[in-house]
Amino acid sequence: MKKDTKISNAVIKRLPRYRRYLKELQKKGVDKISSNEFSSLIGYTASQIRQDLNNFGGFGQQGYGYNVEGLYNEISAILGLDKEYKMIIVGAGNLGQAIANYTYYYKAGFVVCGIFDINPRLIGLKINDIEVMDYENIVEYVEENQINIGIICTTKDSAQEVADKLCFAGVSGLWNFAPVDLEVPDHVAIENVHLSDSLHSLAYHMNRNATENE
Amino acid sequence: MKKDTKISNAVIKRLPRYRRYLKELQKKGVDKISSNEFSSLIGYTASQIRQDLNNFGGFGQQGYGYNVEGLYNEISAILGLDKEYKMIIVGAGNLGQAIANYTYYYKAGFVVCGIFDINPRLIGLKINDIEVMDYENIVEYVEENQINIGIICTTKDSAQEVADKLCFAGVSGLWNFAPVDLEVPDHVAIENVHLSDSLHSLAYHMNRNATENE
DNA sequence: TAGATTGTTAATCGATTAACAATC
DNA sequence: TAGATTGTTAATCGATTAACAATC
CATH class of the missing domain: 1.10.10.10 (Winged helix-like DNA-binding domain superfamily/Winged helix DNA-binding domain)
Structure with missing residues (x-):
């Protein structure tokens, strides 16, 4: 190569x-x-x-x-799909739970190991057999379990803080679903899934199609 | 303009x-x-x-x-965000349910009106107060309720068939979460959210970062 | 060998950046 | 008016397409 x-x-x-x-x-x-x-x-x-x-x-x-x-x-x-990746989800709200349940990508070597949240009511729950843990302990968990990827499913306001913590703890990639653009060190890869941006772009094209013969 | x-x-x-x-x-x-x-x-x-x-x-x-x-x-x-959009979800599996629950975009004028599935066990359920209906009746529903957007959360194998039906029924946009590229008529807009593609691209960049100083 | 199809260089096209005249 | 900053044209850069020699 x-x-x-x-x-x-x-x-x-x-x-x-x-x-x-x-x-x-x-x-x-x-x-x-x-x-x-x-x-x-x-x-x-x-x-x-x-x-x-x-x-x-x-x-x-x-x-x-x-x-x-x-x-x-x-x-x-x-x-790099000949390797295995260990991932954790941050944020056990609707989106986080959805991703925990959406096991489509598992077979390709991406394994969700844990979910983290600050809400005491969610901590201890199991979602698709994956435990929801206390966000307090996230750095330790990432280090001990050699987590590669952090999946950010928080609100936009806490996303940067979570990203900082995950980068500090040593992940090498972030999959970001929060609707913000995050700053990460050069050695950390980031991929954004901005769902609302995607929907807005769809809306644009729908209206363009509707008016293009005016 | x-x-x-x-x-x-x-x-x-x-x-x-x-x-x-x-x-x-x-x-x-x-x-x-x-x-x-x-x-x-x-x-x-x-x-x-x-x-x-x-x-x-x-x-x-x-x-x-x-x-x-x-x-x-x-x-x-x-x-086109000064308008309202009526959407339906096709596929009440994990991903479909997730999107039904993920109400983040509601406030921007995108309303999920219904969910459709072929599985009799799911039909009749309510997810986030949205009824799961029989896929059999989807064309009628789209026509009667003037649905603008179809959200495709099916497997990749049935996605094209669903897309065809939705286009026939008269939607003007498709938001596709199935991991295939769909054929639609020119007057229908389509936006793909290929989650696994996104994850694969992340994997690539993670490995590039790791090896770039070799 | 002849035919097919790649690998690669050169040409074109489109998107981004730079520059500056217009104007608030 | 003088200063600031846009709107827009021109220059550059990068990505896509075309062409063709290399080669299986």
Whole structure:
């Protein structure tokens, strides 16, 4: 795998999608695909597909195309999905509980180990078999259990404080569902899921569609 | 508001963020802001801020800056947040229930009117006071209640079929949480929330941070 | 070998940033 | 008026697409 040049985020954001389509192809028993065939399936240009993949190595073979299973495995490895990740959720409100219950991603190696909250009424509860613990003890827990990812499901007002504490405790990634932009040290990765931003963008496009023939 | 030129999606995606920061400024009692001040707050260049806003109109005033409340209202109107939206959720599993409970966005005019499922054990239940109804009756319901947005919380295998039905029934937007890319007619807007893609992208960046000094 | 298709360089397109004249 | 800051044009940068030589 090449490591010399910095790969743009636009490319990274496309990798999980390539991987999803490759999984489907695998399920259908397809074992090779050309960039042209892949293009008409996934909706990126063949040129873009080849460019994207060549950021990481020459996975194809001239005159043949790409091996579906091989490429799937390569992309999984590039994304780091051959590892296991230990996660905790901060905030046991509706959103936090939802994520605790939403086990879709488990199989891909992301395990929710615990949930933290400050509300004494929630502490001790089990959600999807995961214990709700006291936020007081979060630093200790992260250190002792080598937690990799913190999932922030708090209100926007406490999100930064929680982020600071998690970074201090040693997580290397934050998955942020609070509707704020968080400051984190350079060595911590952050991914935001701004649900309301997404809904607002949907609203924009709905209105544009409605008025575009005026 | 100018309507002549097509505005790029990159711009649209920034609008909700501008709006969030403007809301915070309003709360703090700030009533004007220059593009330079806004830049150091929000992290976009002053130039970009002025370019973005001028896609929609001249909201600022030379020598003064932008009126915080005025700009907030303008952006809200551009996004279509001065209207009300009626939504239904399809799929009363963990994710669907979570979204039904996650009332954060309600105040912004997005109302969940109903939830639909095919599972007879779930039909009739109330989640956050919203009734779970039989998927059989969904077209009729959408038509009669003038539902604007369908929220897809099904498995990836039934998502396209649900999308087709919702489009046929007359929704003008889809908020898709299923991990597939859906085909919809041109007049229907779609916004995807691919949670696992987001998590995979986080994993990538975590590993990049860990290895970048090798 | 001939045909197919990649890997990669070059051209194009679009988005961001810089500069500055307009103007409040 | 003088100073500040926008609106807008021009320059730059980066990402996408096209083209084609390399090669399986």
